[in-house]
Amino acid sequence: MTSSRSVSMDKQPRLKWIAALLCMTAFFLISYYIDQLQPLDEIMKILSHMAGPSALIIGSLLLAIMIRQRQKWLSIFLNLSISVTLNLGLKQMYARPRPAIITALVAESGFSFPSGHSMGSAAFYGFIIYLIAQSEMKPAMKRAVSALIITLIGLIGFSRVYLGVHYLSDVIGGFLVSSVYLVVFTAFVNAYIDHAETPSE
Secondary structure, three states: HHHHHHHHHHHHHHHHHHHHHHHHHHHHHHOOOHHHHHHOOOOOOOOOHHHHHHHHHHHHHHHHHOOOOOHHHHHHHHHHHHHHHEEEEEEHHHOOOOHHHHOOOOOOOOOOOOOOOHHHHHHHHHHHHHHHHHHOOHHHHHHHHHHHHHHHHHHHHHHHHHHOOOOHHHHHHHHHHHHHHHHHHHHHHHHHHHHHOOOOO
């Protein structure tokens, strides 16, 4: 029993890194075929403001207040600052113009690929899923709340397309690169921040 359980646990980190590699590969494929993907890029709206700069800053502050564990505060604000910096850097690298402004329902500036709202929502709300996984919630509650958060992330991404400020490939690219980022960031947090700042008894 013990040996089979340890083998199963050993496979989980390996699968996580494989998934991260697949996401990275898909991201670069989308970035290479951006122009060919444009005909697919028009769909839907809802909840865009929940991944705006103000919402993410306030959300990070509220999350820190709710958790009340100082060893988590550094990782919460590191997550916000690194994900924003990463998105700005990628936007400058690809420098993709936004969809024609005549189709947009809200005014946005800056480059289009990858979507900052998609990256921000996946990084912020995805990190909440990581914290939930570490919490003492019952397994069924963890799965239910995590499923709701994943749905919210998806709706935020689709809202950017509906509003006319992003192509669908911008949104998918943002989700993919944030998925890779979260795997690396949470591995770093788990190894060097949470363990390092846990007081010894």
